[in-house]
Amino acid sequence: MSTLSLGLIGFPIQHSLSPWIHNHFMKKLGINGEYVLYETKKEHFAATIDRLKEKQLNGFNVTVPYKQDIINYLDELDPDAARIGAVNTVTQINGKWKGYNTDGMGYVQSVRDYYPDLFQPKNRVLILGAGGAARGIYRALVQEPFSIVDIANRTFEKAQQLAELKDDHVETNILSFEEAQLRLEDYDYVVQTTSVGMNKEETIISLDNLKKGAVVSDIVYQPLMTSFLKEAHSNYGKIHQGHAMLLYQAQLAFQIWSGKQFGLGDTLKLMEERLRGNE
Ligand code: ATR
Numbered sequence: 001m002s003t004l005s006l007g008l009i010g011f012p013i014q015h016s017l018s019p020w021i022h023n024h025f026m027k028k029l030g031i032n033g034e035y036v037l038y039e040t041k042k043e044h045f046a047a048t049i050d051r052l053k054e055k056q057l058n059g060f061n062v063t064v065p066y067k068q069d070i071i072n073y074l075d076e077l078d079p080d081a082a083r084i085g086a087v088n089t090v091t092q093i094n095g096k097w098k099g100y101n102t103d104g105m106g107y108v109q110s111v112r113d114y115y116p117d118l119f120q121p122k123n124r125v126l127i128l129g130a131g132g133a134a135r136g137i138y139r140a141l142v143q144e145p146f147s148i149v150d151i152a153n154r155t156f157e158k159a160q161q162l163a164e165l166k167d168d169h170v171e172t173n174i175l176s177f178e179e180a181q182l183r184l185e186d187y188d189y190v191v192q193t194t195s196v197g198m199n200k201e202e203t204i205i206s207l208d209n210l211k212k213g214a215v216v217s218d219i220v221y222q223p224l225m226t227s228f229l230k231e232a233h234s235n236y237g238k239i240h241q242g243h244a245m246l247l248y249q250a251q252l253a254f255q256i257w258s259g260k261q262f263g264l265g266d267t268l269k270l271m272e273e274r275l276r277g278n279e
Helices: 018-029 042-055 069-073 079-084 103-114 132-141 156-163 177-182 227-234 243-258 267-278
Strands: 003-010 032-039 059-062 089-093 096-100 124-128 148-152 189-192 215-218 238-240
Touching (some): 003 243, 018 032, 018 267, 032 042, 059 243, 069 096, 103 132, 124 177
Parallel strands (some): 003 059
Antiparallel strands (some): 059 089
């Protein structure tokens, strides 16, 4: 492969870290190429799609608000992305577009790298939220050896829809946030998937009843240390920060595009320095 032509479609994306991440991968692997931002408003979505087809990009990422819309323009869809109902990575082979979702798998790999012993049937998992991000994460978690993956959400029906993505070996109970707060001691691993806490000092639930030593994960990465994670830390939890998900989903996407497997080395540390610079 001589050069890679890559990009990102979404809105708003001008502050996206993805160009930095993918340029870093290209440099690391000695690949020439570019990763271009295609910031697109809703009314121009179809026109940008035409442009991407014409440019014959090798691949591109898709972010908010187009992860569902893009599916109509694909020639092929990975089965897991089809179940999740959202695509964040598209690859072009012989003029055909195939869509994948690397968000959930990337997220789970990032947690496993920090806490490999967590992935055991005896450990109980609680997901907070049932939106787009939760779908990829829930789908990836139910393919792991956990026997209980519960969901707490503000809107009960959305949690019910999410639980339809369950695998047979897993039990899923649906809780309100009040119930989740009261029963928090039952869980070994809690993941916060909503945007609550983004650029604000707020937390979705109180962690007063957290089990000592439980892993608490937040997908919000601005700020890197959210109020939720601070509270987890002061209640003797082990924390997992949101930027890792962003990096690992990008790694999986880049592996699809380049066909190369590679380690992350110190990339996460470099990313932290960049994010701290933005705070
Ligand atoms: P995303 O695609 O980023 O996950 P989303 O699909 O809008 O965004 O989902 C947002 C999730 O955050 C949902 O679970 C939403 O709860 P509802 O299903 O009740 O809408 C949750 N959420 C967002 N803001 C919230 C808030 N202020 N309090 C509680 N839950 C909130």
